Amino acid sequence: MTTTRSYLAPPTCALLALALWPAPLPADEPVQHFDPNIELPDSEGKAVVLRACTKCHELAGLSAYKGYWGREQWKEMVEGMVKNGAELVPADVEVVATYLDRHFGRE
């Protein structure tokens, strides 16, 4: 039986990032972040993605979308995540959508 408990570096929680939804933590628990399990490219928006998205899930699944979605689809996805509890102000939604489209969008 696995007994490890670590929110910071889940060893093999290979969830498809975009099939996950954020879930609010109780207010008295410190904010933890998942290991993104992917080397995100550097550009504007990376920090926002890491801050907002890895609160609830890793990001390795992003690569499977590469080449398929345009910016509008990424924006819809991000807006859906906000409905699910992701903490992103409207301006950040645009930043994240642009980042995802740039690095994981259609080529």
Next chain:
Amino acid sequence: MNGTRLVRNTLAAALGLALMGQCSLLAAQNVRIVQTNSRSDVISLIDPATQQVVGEVHGVPVNHGAAGAPDGSRLYFSSEAKTTLDVVDTATMEIIKEIPLSARPNNITISKDGRFVFVGIMQGDGGLDVIDTQALENVDHIDTESRVHNVYVTPDGKYVVAGAFGGDENLRVYDAATREFAFSLFPPKDGNQGDAMDGIRPISFSTNADGSTKNMYVQLSDYHGFAVVDFATRQEIARIEHPSIPVEQRVAEGTYNRAPAHGIGVAPDQMTLWSCSRLNGHVYGYSLPDMELIAEIPVGDHPDWITFSPDSKYAYVANGGSDNVSVIDIAARSELTRIPVGPAPKRNITVSLP
């Protein structure tokens, strides 16, 4: 009965049994466990006779749902990346059609006669897309008033059951023939309307002797176990909680996507029910119909889904976090082996190919 007739009847019975055995052997030779791999475009095909991957389907990126035609001639897969339902000819294992969907899909199911595939839509307003498998077109949309994660056709083929999120009542049932709303269950917990994560997780069904649907076994958000619903009376009749897992024995999964129990199935012989736990990477077995806990079996990381060999000897648990499938020997109540598959395996089904 005279002696001649006795001998003739005995021989006929023996011949019948032999033919039945031959037929079941032939059928068994073509059984495949179809294992999606959600973080890739590849689906793995497992032969339950050898417990090995013997084939693959390519070209379905971020594959989510899987369904098989009743005659085994086709497989259907939903692609979240392409926003399509992909139709695969099992003679070649090649995609023959990519059917556009109304929005990003999740799981799928097929009508008993194979004529329609129902696709759960998890984006926007949700709903169910209806695919005509003769025309190979998206021909209808059922408004479920909420996003649909999983969808099923009941064992008797009469109803389509959608497991949704964020709606007034998240288990929604429709007449399979007319597509009209029939009934719904499970309002948000504590009346917490607008909780987009509150809803219905995987569902399984048991059948009565006449083939009609007996019970639904429903996994719920934030519940480590499942609810039992009498289908005829549309009432929840029991709630079965898995054994409590001490915090220090839980795997490092944070909130477990608010689905501590995800993946449930009734074995084809209707004798046992199996439910996956993400909390500690276990599958729990229960006897039917008395619902006694009969097995607690460690599997891989983040078990997500379960299917069975047609003879009910084996259960196949997709371990989404460890990229493999645990084969459970049901009689022995133990894990037989783990089969490596692709990245993040989730939904799986059992099909008999021609």
